[in-house]
Every structure is written in structure tokens, then in C-alpha cells.
Amino acid sequence: MVYKYIDIVGTSSIGVDDAVNNAFKEASETVKNIQWGEMGRVTFRLDESQKLEYQAEVRIGFKVERGKD
Amino acid sequence: MVYKYIDIVGTSSIGVDDAVNNAFKEASETVKNIQWGEMGRVTFRLDESQKLEYQAEVRIGFKVERGKD
Amino acid sequence: MVYKYIDIVGTSSIGVDDAVNNAFKEASETVKNIQWGEMGRVTFRLDESQKLEYQAEVRIGFKVERGKD
Amino acid sequence: MVYKYIDIVGTSSIGVDDAVNNAFKEASETVKNIQWGEMGRVTFRLDESQKLEYQAEVRIGFKVERGKD
Amino acid sequence: MVYKYIDIVGTSSIGVDDAVNNAFKEASETVKNIQWGEMGRVTFRLDESQKLEYQAEVRIGFKVERGKD
Amino acid sequence: MVYKYIDIVGTSSIGVDDAVNNAFKEASETVKNIQWGEMGRVTFRLDESQKLEYQAEVRIGFKVERGKD
Amino acid sequence: MVYKYIDIVGTSSIGVDDAVNNAFKEASETVKNIQWGEMGRVTFRLDESQKLEYQAEVRIGFKVERGKD
Amino acid sequence: MVYKYIDIVGTSSIGVDDAVNNAFKEASETVKNIQWGEMGRVTFRLDESQKLEYQAEVRIGFKVERGKD
Amino acid sequence: MVYKYIDIVGTSSIGVDDAVNNAFKEASETVKNIQWGEMGRVTFRLDESQKLEYQAEVRIGFKVERGKD
Amino acid sequence: MVYKYIDIVGTSSIGVDDAVNNAFKEASETVKNIQWGEMGRVTFRLDESQKLEYQAEVRIGFKVERGKD
Amino acid sequence: MVYKYIDIVGTSSIGVDDAVNNAFKEASETVKNIQWGEMGRVTFRLDESQKLEYQAEVRIGFKVERGKD
Amino acid sequence: MVYKYIDIVGTSSIGVDDAVNNAFKEASETVKNIQWGEMGRVTFRLDESQKLEYQAEVRIGFKVERGKD
Numbered sequence: 001m002v003y004k005y006i007d008i009v010g011t012s013s014i015g016v017d018d019a020v021n022n023a024f025k026e027a028s029e030t031v032k033n034i035q036w037g038e039m040g041r042v043t044f045r046l047d048e049s050q051k052l053e054y055q056a057e058v059r060i061g062f063k064v065e066r067g068k069d
Numbered sequence: 070m071v072y073k074y075i076d077i078v079g080t081s082s083i084g085v086d087d088a089v090n091n092a093f094k095e096a097s098e099t100v101k102n103i104q105w106g107e108m109g110r111v112t113f114r115l116d117e118s119q120k121l122e123y124q125a126e127v128r129i130g131f132k133v134e135r136g137k138d
Numbered sequence: 139m140v141y142k143y144i145d146i147v148g149t150s151s152i153g154v155d156d157a158v159n160n161a162f163k164e165a166s167e168t169v170k171n172i173q174w175g176e177m178g179r180v181t182f183r184l185d186e187s188q189k190l191e192y193q194a195e196v197r198i199g200f201k202v203e204r205g206k207d
Numbered sequence: 208m209v210y211k212y213i214d215i216v217g218t219s220s221i222g223v224d225d226a227v228n229n230a231f232k233e234a235s236e237t238v239k240n241i242q243w244g245e246m247g248r249v250t251f252r253l254d255e256s257q258k259l260e261y262q263a264e265v266r267i268g269f270k271v272e273r274g275k276d
Numbered sequence: 277m278v279y280k281y282i283d284i285v286g287t288s289s290i291g292v293d294d295a296v297n298n299a300f301k302e303a304s305e306t307v308k309n310i311q312w313g314e315m316g317r318v319t320f321r322l323d324e325s326q327k328l329e330y331q332a333e334v335r336i337g338f339k340v341e342r343g344k345d
Numbered sequence: 346m347v348y349k350y351i352d353i354v355g356t357s358s359i360g361v362d363d364a365v366n367n368a369f370k371e372a373s374e375t376v377k378n379i380q381w382g383e384m385g386r387v388t389f390r391l392d393e394s395q396k397l398e399y400q401a402e403v404r405i406g407f408k409v410e411r412g413k414d
Numbered sequence: 415m416v417y418k419y420i421d422i423v424g425t426s427s428i429g430v431d432d433a434v435n436n437a438f439k440e441a442s443e444t445v446k447n448i449q450w451g452e453m454g455r456v457t458f459r460l461d462e463s464q465k466l467e468y469q470a471e472v473r474i475g476f477k478v479e480r481g482k483d
Numbered sequence: 484m485v486y487k488y489i490d491i492v493g494t495s496s497i498g499v500d501d502a503v504n505n506a507f508k509e510a511s512e513t514v515k516n517i518q519w520g521e522m523g524r525v526t527f528r529l530d531e532s533q534k535l536e537y538q539a540e541v542r543i544g545f546k547v548e549r550g551k552d
Numbered sequence: 553m554v555y556k557y558i559d560i561v562g563t564s565s566i567g568v569d570d571a572v573n574n575a576f577k578e579a580s581e582t583v584k585n586i587q588w589g590e591m592g593r594v595t596f597r598l599d600e601s602q603k604l605e606y607q608a609e610v611r612i613g614f615k616v617e618r619g620k621d
Numbered sequence: 622m623v624y625k626y627i628d629i630v631g632t633s634s635i636g637v638d639d640a641v642n643n644a645f646k647e648a649s650e651t652v653k654n655i656q657w658g659e660m661g662r663v664t665f666r667l668d669e670s671q672k673l674e675y676q677a678e679v680r681i682g683f684k685v686e687r688g689k690d
Numbered sequence: 691m692v693y694k695y696i697d698i699v700g701t702s703s704i705g706v707d708d709a710v711n712n713a714f715k716e717a718s719e720t721v722k723n724i725q726w727g728e729m730g731r732v733t734f735r736l737d738e739s740q741k742l743e744y745q746a747e748v749r750i751g752f753k754v755e756r757g758k759d
Numbered sequence: 760m761v762y763k764y765i766d767i768v769g770t771s772s773i774g775v776d777d778a779v780n781n782a783f784k785e786a787s788e789t790v791k792n793i794q795w796g797e798m799g800r801v802t803f804r805l806d807e808s809q810k811l812e813y814q815a816e817v818r819i820g821f822k823v824e825r826g827k828d
Contacts, residue, residue, distance in 0.1 A: 002302040008478075009475070016084075037112065038110065043177070044175040052158070073352065086155075095209040108180035140574060149486070161485065218348070231328060243320060253656060293638075314665070315664070362744065382735075448602075450595060460796075490556065494554065528727075588802060589802065590800065623700055624698070631761055
């Protein structure tokens with residue numbers, strides 16, 4: 001069995017939980033067999049109207065199906 | 070005065086805040102005089118139905134009552 | 139162009155997102171041109187009634203206007 | 208669901224893999240529901256006959272059964 | 277000359293060396309010009325029969341052939 | 346041979362050395378075969394009279410006697 | 415909005431700045447919407463004629479266009 | 484409630500404890516409501532007469548009084 | 553003797569050395585007795601014309617003159 | 622009593638344990654009173670025949686005999 | 691101008707300050723032009739009589755005189 | 760095959776690249792078979808005339824020729 005990672009930064013105007021959710025949504029459009037993730041850096045950005053954007057870097061792990069090992 | 074730690078991973082299907090809360094609830098069933106905590110690694114797991122579980126590692130500090138120091 | 143930081147610990151009885159928000163609110167009373175932030179240590183404190191306080195350390199970056207560079 | 212850790216340093220005169228194994232063996236005499244582990248610091252000690260002892264620090268995670276969550 | 281990385285978690289029931297080997301085997305099915313690697317986190321998982329699975333995260337570097345630079 | 350850790354925060358109004366000493370004293374009331382320790386985070390607290398309390402986090406290692414290995 | 419990373423090691427016989435530039439050039443041949451980067455490890459290699467090669471690991475972030483979020 | 488930090492390097496020819504003390508003394512001339520501190524890097528300098536100067540970097544936290552939150 | 557820090561992000565379209573220089577220039581408009589600095593994170597930004605901006609975070613240390621110590 | 626370190630990268634075509642052993646062998650040709658070691662970075666290199674070389678960085682500690690202290 | 695380091699672990703039965711001092715004393719028997727140092731890991735050992743030995747790892751920097759640069 | 764390191768701080772009034780170069784020059788006067796290096800901490804010093812000195816800590820790796828392995 002072999003696993004790989006993709007690192008995705010999900011964003012949200014609601015909060016960190018939602019930003020994480022968006023990262024997993026994006027990942028599921030690219031890879032299959034997603035099994036776990038780990039929070040990386042959490043950052044914030046302010047737009048001109050001073051509204052806070054939450055940004056959560058998530059390292060997402062998925063099983064590679066090629067081998068039988 | 071002396072303090073000790075317990076490291077607990079709380080989980081929740083709602084979000085990180087709730088997972089932290091669950092870690093403190095578990096800790097309070099084992100030790101008294103809990104005073105503070107610090108977030109460790111935050112991880113995620115996907116069950117078969119692709120529902121996200123939030124997992125928050127919390128280092129929880131409590132006062133040991135033995136000594137008078 | 140030059141940027142500076144202020145490090146602020148926002149607190150909240152609601153959760154981490156709200157604690158971050160409070161850090162940005164305080165920062166905006168001191169400096170202008172706030173553009174981004176990054177989460178530092180997340181800690182917790184329990185008051186006597188065992189209510190959890192969430193504490194989020196945020197490093198907040200803002201543009202310094204003096205120069206033209 | 209809640210998880211806890213125990214940190215154990217397993218030792219072996221054979222190698223790192225065996226030292227890890229010994230850490231898990233010791234852990235299983237104290238706690239149930241062991242599910243995963245993570246390598247910490249790997250150190251070595253030389254006895255008087257200059258034979259190498261491998262020492263592997265392992266953080267071992269197990270499920271706490273108390274709650275229903 | 278330019279290099280890129282792939283991060284792969286190799287697994288093995290034998291030990292860490294073999295898990296690293298499996299990570300390189302998987303990598304070589306995806307990219308060419310693999311030249312070096314670096315160990316990341318080493319983790320362990322216990323299946324129901326309490327057999328230990330060794331998991332080695334390896335960052336594998338390879339040369340990108342496009343440019344002449 | 347197998348070793349375990351306890352993490353203790355010793356405190357003192359005198360200084361860091363004394364705080365470390367207090368951590369070892371507390372540890373020796375709980376476990377036997379203490380052999381070494383390592384300084385972790387060093388923190389300080391000011392009481393209302395502005396007197397400084399030194400706090401030294403010490404990870405203390407001890408030999409577990411169960412096995413023969 | 416969602417962001418992803420690619421990690422690239424740019425090299426140069428001139429210096430670190432030029433190595434970073436080469437990493438961005440390579441990245442721009444693979445992905446669009448590159449917005450920022452962060453320096454990782456900086457390493458050096460000496461060829462047989464003892465000429466120094468500068469190697470700069472750069473984590474490069476780009477916007478993923480799929481979603482509307 | 485909101486907290487801020489100041490980072491100060493206290494020095495002393497006596498030792499680390501005294502250097503920490505001097506950092507807090509300086510801090511108390513600039514800000515009020517100092518509540519805690521954390522040791523950062525500890526460094527040393529030798530003057531021409533080879534006398535050792537102890538330097539302790541301390542991150543000092545204090546409560547900001549503006550808000551009512 | 554007591555020292556303090558200011559953290560400044562200098563930027564430059566030329567390279568990292570020049571970005572560091574700009575950080576020191578800005579610092580010297582705010583504080584006196586600057587004596588040393590340490591590189592923090594180095595980041596990059598691409599404007600619309602795909603021109604690279606180098607950003608160097610520098611922690612700058614200066615002597616506080618108040619005390620005689 | 623005073624201790625010093627030497628940092629050595631041992632290599633092996635067999636595995637990590639053997640690479641560590643080779644590092645200690647080399648160290649024992651240079652210094653006496655070797656007492657312990659600690660694993661640093663573990664890296665890998667592939668030669669042209671795609672055979673894996675294991676490289677283990679080991680920090681090796683030894684007692685300096687000069688003083689009586 | 692060029693600088694080098696030696697890493698020394700000084701020990702003392704009195705405390706951390708004295709252990710640091712002993713590290714510098716040993717260094718001064720080997721190299722000249724010592725100018726600064728930085729504390730590394732601080733560890734402790736208990737002898738059979740349960741007396742605490744303080745061990746301070748110090749990285750000591752000195753000027754190399756060869757070049758004129 | 761076995762490798763060792765020397766840690767050298769090269770300095771320059773021109774910039775970081777040149778400071779790295781000076782570190783390699785010094786290393787080549789002491790050891791043979793230098794093959795690679797890695798940037799450590801980058802620091803700066805201001806002399807009385809406020810001229811910036813760049814200081815680059817470089818860990819330089821070289822092959823030890825003794826063994827045949």
C-alpha cells in the first residue's frame with residue numbers, strides 16, 4: 001500500500017472549519033480514496049471592505065491504487 | 070506548586086472548537102484542577118460516507134495538589 | 139514598500155474564529171492598512187465556573203506608508 | 208470518541224524496527240485499543256563493550272472507551 | 277536545471293527500510309530521473325490482529341528535463 | 346529495556362534551577378528509577394505584588410521494570 | 415477560492431535570487447495564476463571544477479480556477 | 484479581552500535568572516498589566532576581559548485595557 | 553543593558569539583499585542604536601505583469617538606552 | 622565533566638541501522654569515550670543502476686578527558 | 691572575516707549558569723577569539739545518590755584568523 | 760562511505776551570495792572533497808558607520824576518505 005499527499009489552501013468567509021471543508025471538496029474533484037488530512041498554516045486576508053477571509057492549508061492523504069504490495 | 074499535562078485528542082463531526090471541548094470534557098473525568106490547554110496538531114478523518122471528522126490534539130495542564138512548596 | 143507586524147492574542151468564549159476576529163478588531167484600533175494575518179499558538183483557559191476561553195495568537199501584517207520605495 | 212497518547216522509548220540491540228516493536232509490546236501491557244504510533248527521537252547508547260543499543264521514542268495512540276460521544 | 281518533489285508514504289510489514297523502498301518503487305512508476313530522497317515522518321498502524329505496519333513518508337527529488345537553463 | 350516519560354512543570358520564586366529541582370522532587374513521589382530529564386519551555390508568571398514566578402517544564406525519563414528484554 | 419502549491423528547486427550559478435527566478439520560470443510552464451512563493455531550504459553543490467551551484471527550494475502558490483465558491 | 488506581547492532581551496553578568504528579571508524590569512517601564520512571559524533564545528557574549536554576559540530573550544504578555552469585549 | 557526587536561518585511565524588485573537593506577532603512581527611521589538583525593521568512597509576490605517582488609522578513613535588534621544596569 | 626559532539630553521515634546499501642553503525646565506526650577512529658548518539662536527518666541517494674543508498678546523519682557525543690571539574 | 695562554531699556540553703552540580711561557564715572554560719582551552727555563544731538543549735542526569743547534574747549544550751562562536759577578507 | 764560537516768559563518772559587505780562563497784573558501788583551506796552545503800541562519804551586523812555586514816551560516820559536507828566501506 002502506498003499513500004500520497006496533496007496540499008490545498010481552502011478559504012472561507014465563515015471560519016476555519018468551513019475553509020477546511022472547502023479544501024477537502026476541491027481535493028475530492030482531483031483524487032479518489034481520500035482518507036485523512038492535517039491542518040497546516042492558518043492565515044487570514046482582509047479585503048478592501050475589511051471583511052476577514054479565513055485560509056486553511058490542509059495536507060490531504062489518499063491511497064494510491066496501482067500496486068497490490 | 071507543580072503542574073502536569075495530559076495530551077488528549079478530542080474529536081467532533083461539527084468542528085475544531087467542539088473537538089477541543091470534548092478533549093476538556095474527557096480530561097475533567099480523569100484529573101482535577103484543570104487550568105489551561107494548548108492546541109497541538111489538528112487532523113481530519115473521512116469515514117466511508119465521506120463525512121469529515123475533526124480531531125484536535127490538546128495538551129491540558131492541571132495543578133498537582135500534593136506539595137505546599 | 140515595507141510591512142510591519144503586530145502580535146495580538148484575541149480571546150473569545152465562543153470559539154477560535156471569534157477569537158481571531160477580536161484580535162483583528164483590536165489591531166484596527168492601533169494601525170491602518172492591515173492586509174493579512176497568520177495564526178500562531180492557540181491556547182485555552184478555564185475560569186472557576188469551568189467555562190472555556192479560546193485564545194488565538196495572531197500575527198497581523200500592515201503596510202507602512204512612510205516611504206515610496 | 209477521544210484518544211490519548213503514551214510516549215515510550217523502546218530499546219533493542221538489533222535495530223530501530225525492533226526497538227519500535229518493543230515500545231508497542233510494553234504499551235500493550237498497560238493500555239487497550241492501541242491504533243497507531245509515531246516515531247519520535249531515535250537515539251543510541253554504547254555500553255562498555257562498545258555494543259550499540261538502538262533507542263526509539265514512540266508516541267502511541269489509543270482509543271478511550273469511556274464516552275459514547 | 278530544475279528539480280521537483282513528490283511526497284509518498286511507503287508502507288511495509290517488515291520494517292522502515294522496506295517501507296522506504298516501496299515509496300521509491302511507487303515514485304519510479306510516475307516520474308523519471310529520481311536522484312535522492314529524504315525521510316519525513318515515520319508512523320505505525322496496528323491492524324485488528326495487532327500486526328504492526330511501518331509507514332515511512334519520503335520526499336523524493338527528481339530532475340525536470342524540460343529546460344536547458 | 347523500556348523507558349517512559351512524565352512531563353512536569355516545576356515552579357519556584359528563586360529561579361530556573363530551583364524550579365527544575367522541584368519538578369524532579371514531584372516526579373520522585375510518583376515513579377521510581379528516574380534517570381534523566383530535559384528542559385522544555387521556560388515560562389514566568391507575575392503575581393499581584395509583581396513578584397516573578399519561574400516555571401520550568403521538564404520531561405523526566407525513567408526505566409520501566411516490568412520486562413527483561 | 416482554493417489555492418494549491420508546487421514545490422520547485424531552482425538552480426543557478428549566479429546566486430540565490432537567480433535560482434528563485436528559475437523556479438518561478440519552471441512553475442509558469444506548468445500552472446497558471448501564480449501569485450506568491452516562499453523560500454524553503456537553500457542548498458549548494460560544488461561541481462568538479464569547484465564552481466558553486468546555488469539551489470533554492472521555493473513553494474509556489476497558485477489559484478485553482480475550477481470552483482466559484 | 485485582548486493581550487499583546489513585547490519581546491525584550493535582558494542581560495546580566497550574574498546569570499540567566501537575573502537577565503530574565505532585567506527584561507521584566509524594562510518591560511514594566513513601558514507597559515502595564517504584565518501577566519506572564521516565556522523564555523526565548525538564551526545567548527552569551529564575552530567582553531575583552533573574557534567576562535561572560537548572559538542574555539535572555541523574553542516574550543512578555545500584557546493585557547490591553549481598551550476594550551470591554 | 554536591555555535590547556528590543558522590531559520585525560520588518562522589506563521588499564525589493566531587485567533581490568533579497570536589497571529587500572534586507574530596505575528593512576534596515578525603515579527601521580532606522582523609527583529606532584536608534586540598531587546593532588544587528590536576523591533573516592526570517594523570505595517570500596515572493598508576482599504582480600499582474602508577472603514581475604517578481606522579493607520580500608525579506610528581518611528581526612532587527614537595538615539597544616534600549618533608558619537604564620544604566 | 623565536559624562533552625563534545627561530532628556529526629557524521631554514515632551510509633549503507635543495506636539499510637538505516639547499518640548506516641548508523643558505519644557512522645559510529647568512523648567516529649571511533651577519531652575520538653575516544655563515545656557514549657551516545659542521536660539520529661539526525663535520514664536521506665537516500667539512487668545511483669545510475671537505481672540501487673538505493675541509505676544515509677543516516679548521527680550526532681555522536683563523547684566525554685572530553687582534559688578537566689577534572 | 692569568517693567564524694566557526696564548537697558545540698560543547700558543560701555540566702555542573704550547581705546549576706545551568708555554572709554549566710554554561712564550564713562549557714566556555716573548555717572551549718577556551720581549544721580555540722581563541724571566542725566571542726559569543728548560544729544555549730542549546732538543557733538536560734539533567736541523576737546519579738545513584740539522586741543528586742542532580744545540570745547539562746547545558748552551548749554552541750560557541752569564534753573568529754577564524756587566517757584570512758584578511 | 761562516510762561524510763562529515765563543518766559549520767562556517769561567512770561574511771560579506773556585498774550580500775548573502777558572497778558571504779556563502781566566503782564560507783566555502785574558508786572551508787576549502789581546511790578540508791578536501793567538499794561536495795555540498797546548506798544555508799543555516801542568515802544574520803546582519805551594523806558597524807558604527809551604519810554599513811550592513813551580511814553573515815551566512817553554512818553547513819558544508821565533505822567525504823571522509825579513510826574507509827573503503
